[in-house]
Amino acid sequence: MSMLMSLIEHYNYVITIFLMMTGLYIVVARGNMVKKLVGLSIFQTSVYLLYIEPGKIIGGTAPIIDPAFTVYSNPLPHVLILTAIVVGVATLALGLALVVRINEAYGTVEEDEIFERDRNT
Amino acid sequence: MNAVLPHLPALQVVIPLLGALLAGFLRRGGVAFALALAVSWIMPFISGAMLWQTLLTGPISYHLGGWEPPWGIEYRVDVLNGFVLVLVSIVGAVIMPFARRSVAFEIEEGRQAWFYCMYLLCLTGLLGITVTGDVFNAFVFLEISSLSSYVLIALGPDRRALLSAFQYLIMGTIGATFYVIGVGLLYLLTGSLNMVDIAARLDSAWPEYSRAIVAALAFVTVGVSLKLALFPLHAWLPNGYAYAPSWATVFLSATATKVAIYLLIRFYFSIFGVAIDVDTLPISEIIIALSVAAMFIASLIAVFEENLKRMLAYSSVAQIGYITLGIGLANQPGLTGGLVHIVNHALMKAALFLAIGAIFYRARTVRLTELAGIGRKMPLTMAAFTIAGFGLIGAPGTSGFISKWYLAIGAIDKDWWVLVFLIMASSLIALVYVGRVLEVVWLRKPTPEVARASDPPPSMLLPVLALASATIYLGFDTEWTVGVAGNAVEALLGGLR
Amino acid sequence: MTAIASPERLVLVAVLVPFVGALVIPAFHKRPNLRETVTLTTAGLLCAVVFSLLGPVIDGARPEANVFAIAPGLAVALKVEPLGMLFALVASTLWVVNSIYSIGYMRGNDEPRQTGFYVCFALALTSTIGVAFAGNLFTLFLFYEALTLVTYPLVTHKGNTEAIRAGRLYLVLLLGTSLVLFLPAIVATWVLAGTLNFAPGGILAGKTSPAILGVLLALFVFGIGKAALIPVHFWLPAAMVAPTPVSALLHAVAVVKAGVFAVTKVVVYVFGLDTLRQAGANEWLVFVASMSLLLASLIALSCDNLKARLAYSTVSQLAYVVLGAAIATTTSILGAGLQIAVHAVAKITLFFCAGAIYTAHHLTEVSQLNGIGRKMPITMLAFLAASLSIIGVPPLGGWNKWTLALGAADAGQMIALGAIMLSSLLSVGYLLPIVARGFFPSALEGESSKGTRIKEAPLACVIALGCTALLTVALFFSVGRVEQLLLGL
Helix, strand or coil, X not given: CXXXXXXXXXXXXXXXXXXXXXXXHHHHHCCEHHHHHHHXXXXXXXXXXXXXXXXXXXXXXXXXXXXXXXXXXXXXXXXXXXXXXXXXXXXXXXXXXXXXXXXXXXXXXXXXXXXXXXXXX | CCCCHHHHHHHHHHHHHHHHHHHHHCCCHHHHHHHHHHHHHHHXXXXXXXXXXXXXXXXXEXXXXXXXXXXXXXXXXCHHHHHHHHHHHHHHHHXXXXXXXXXXXXXXXXXXXXXXXXXXXXXXXXXXXXXECEHHHHHHHHHXXXXXXXXXXXXXXXXXXXXXXXXXXXXXXXXXXHHHXXXXXXXXXXXXXXXXXXXXXXXXXXXXXXXXXXXXXXXXXXXXHHHHXXXXXXXXXXXXXXXXXXXXXXXXXXXXXXXXXXXXXXXXXXXXXXXXXXXXCCHHHHHHHHHHHHHHHHHHHHHCCCEHHHHHHHHHHHHHXXXXXXXXXXXXXXXHHHHHHHHHHHHHHHHHHHHHHHHHHHHCCCEHHHHCCHHHHCHHHHHHHHHHHHHHXXXXXXXXXXXXXXXXXXXXXXXXXXXXXXXXXXXXXXHHHHHHHHHHHHHCCCCHHHCCCCCCCHHHHHHHHHHHHHHHHHHHCCHHHHHHHHHHHHHHHHHCC | CCCCCCHHHHHHHHHHHHHHHHHHHHHHCCCHHHHHHHHHHHHHHHHHHHHHHHHHHHCCCCCEEEEEEEECCEEEEEEXXXXXXXXXXXXXHHHHHHHHHHHHHHHHCCCCCHHHHHHHHHHHHHHHHHHHHECEHHHHHHHHHHHHHHHHHHHCCCCCHHHHHHHHHHHHHHHHHHHHHHHHHHHHHHHHHCCCECCCCCCCCCCCCHHHHHHHHHHHHHHCHHHCCCCCCCHHHHHHHCCHHHHHHHHHHCHHHHHHHHHHHHHHHHHCHHHHHHHCCCHHHHHXXXXXXXXXXXXXXXXXXXXXXXXXXXXXXXXXXXXXXXHCXXXXXXXXXXXXXXXXXXXXXXXXXXXXXXXXXXCCEHHHCCCHHHHCHHHHHHHHHHHHHHHCCCCCCCHHHHHHHHHHHHCCCHHHHHXXXXXXXXXXXXXXXXXXXXXXXXXXXXXXXXXXXXXXCCHHHHHHHHHHHHHHHHHHHCHHHHHHHHCCC
């Protein structure tokens, strides 16, 4: 029972881990390269949540120093994740660019078909 | 001069970064090459000066933008990463002259400038990972180097290069994400991203949050192990190395995995090892088991490889096993052996891949069956290949012997005699795969494919010979390998709990 | 003058002379006569340098040269001591003769790639002298491995499938045993003793238990695959595909002798005779060496190929040296040293003869040799002399066997004594029938009477084998001097 309570209390982590596993599963299970990239993006995005959620403090405000407030949310995770998002976008863009080139070279983006074609030549 | 010297840690990263930016605007391959050459040749001076300074006066701490750590990003150079910086920058400088003809031969004119741009970015990333004292900054550099190395591989002449690059991208991104999850957990526990600061704060978190710390350790280990191709997370490496342009293979094999190994050592010995008693966890045993598996299984696969680049790639997986074995042993001689092997393996594997690049340049093939008798046509190149090959085996008089000597002593120090025999027995497999090549290239009659081959021009030949000579030289003079590595290891082990 | 030619310098010079020779030889690639002159000059020079060291060493000097230190415990250092002196003397003298022979053989058979051949030969001698003068285990190991690598091209010289296969076995077995057994033994010695320097009385005394000593001895003895103790002898018969001068080099001058020499040196200077004997760690080796002795002799009896028969004879004769080391008394070590020298001279003669027969008549099997003595009288007389020397008949040989037997008897090793006696009988059985066929062909074989015209091998070959045959006699009479040298142990 306490296990369940603990899960409910930390529902944000549950969501994060669910997304993480979903993404990883897609990467492993799908042969279509575009879908693989989608999975990879989901996987990466879940990590953004992991960082950002704990940054929010209940009752805290934006971290602008003002005598009226004493509790602030942590701004650092946002900055970090901004960087991570840029990295994620770059990865996705490069991945898609590679998929386009692979499609030009092989005429397909299905992994098993590509292996088939490589074996035949 | 005084205005420049304090900023060496930043310049180490900023110069190649600016170089990459500049190269991105260039259209002519030759001009971009000149730029890359200039940058590569400046790097060793910076890293050398920093290593010298750390040996004399202790670690350098550089506060980026003047922000005090742990709030700002700190670049921190001690003997360990000074050592790795020197390795990476020297390898880059030595192999750079080879690039011009090799790249011109394998990559079309329009893309050559991009190639150099990506190389400089990759160099930026690798040097950045090494120099930084901030775990998140290390992630950013890790991705810079990874993204650029995907492109480097994708520029390979065969269409399978694209596929290899894509597979590497998937694996590499998963690895980097694992790493960043681990870092996130550490951040949640300590509120800090500075390595020294994390180590100091983790200490008090251990009793209450030991499970979270172990999880962080596990995520970082898996993430970095993917990057360094620790068996069985090496699947991306053989194809990546095999289909990348020859020169990119040389650069990546000699530096990329080595820097990832450095990162692992840093996490184990400067962060987790300082904060918690790692001996209570079975890390050592796991790493040693995987290392031994790499030494044998990857070597055995190499024995049956027909494509020389793939063969050497599998050999790399095996040789990385020796390095991680040293990490697993975690005692003075063992870890020294591992660190020394980082350098020794980088240099000898660079020599081998350069020789293969020269062969491809002259004979247009890297398949062993088509290379019979090429030793008689390219004697100097193949002599270098032979010497470096004996380095892989660990014959005495080569640098490989020194590494194995220390690893063996490290194993005996732990009373693991069996390990000594395993280390030596795996060298025997190296003898088989190297010997197989030597037999074909030296003793068979030259085939029509290689009939018109000859040693490459000096710009390609000299780097090969220089690296092969280094393999011998470092087998006799170990002041700069064992001496400095021993110094670094002393500091690392001295800080452990 | 004394400074220039001081023994310390000469030690280094001895190692460098053949190395420099190897560098100069390729310069005369296009001019064979000059090239061979370089080889002969180098050989002569080396011989002179080594002999000039003999006097000081007999007088008790132990010239040494620390070349450089690599890392703590790992240093390239040379030090001349009696055993190494003897080995270097044998190797350098026989290289001169072998070079003369090589010229005749290589030209007589019109072999390809002669320049490479002479270069590798000179490099092999560098390594051999390095092994002989090694001042510590690491240096010994370094030159030992170098010797394997530079003789590999010699073994595969013919370049056909058979030679390549033999080369593979040669390389894998020798490098394999040395990496997997010899090197761990060295590492263990370093960890146990804290030093790798050879020291009179050994460095392992009181450092470890008898059981560990026994295991270490096994690692050393089988790890030094060049000593060809059964069951690590396979490479030796396989390496017979090489040209005969190479076989002679392998069997008499450099490779196998480097092996047994290394074993002896390890026993004397690493284990220490007393330590080994008192621990009883040598008992098993006495038995194994005795068995090796007999088994190899028996196999030799059954070989028809002349070179294979000689190869197994070598395996057997090497076991004498290992046996001498295993008994581990001063007398037995003396016997082992004598055996190294006597067997070297005799066996090189036998191989020279085998090569001469091949060059002149292209015969390789014992069964083809009926009446060969009438066609090649000098060769077969030399063969007879060398055979008698191996068997141990004075005045051609015998001191070595006698001293060994004496050592075995003194130490109460009756198995060893029996094996020595029996094996001498067996060697009569596998060597003398060859001579008998040569001189007294059976009357039933009509063909043998056809070609009684004398046809010897090229002059250089005949000179060489004549020289070594005479050397067996000379060695018998100078045995006192050899003993004097070895008693300085």
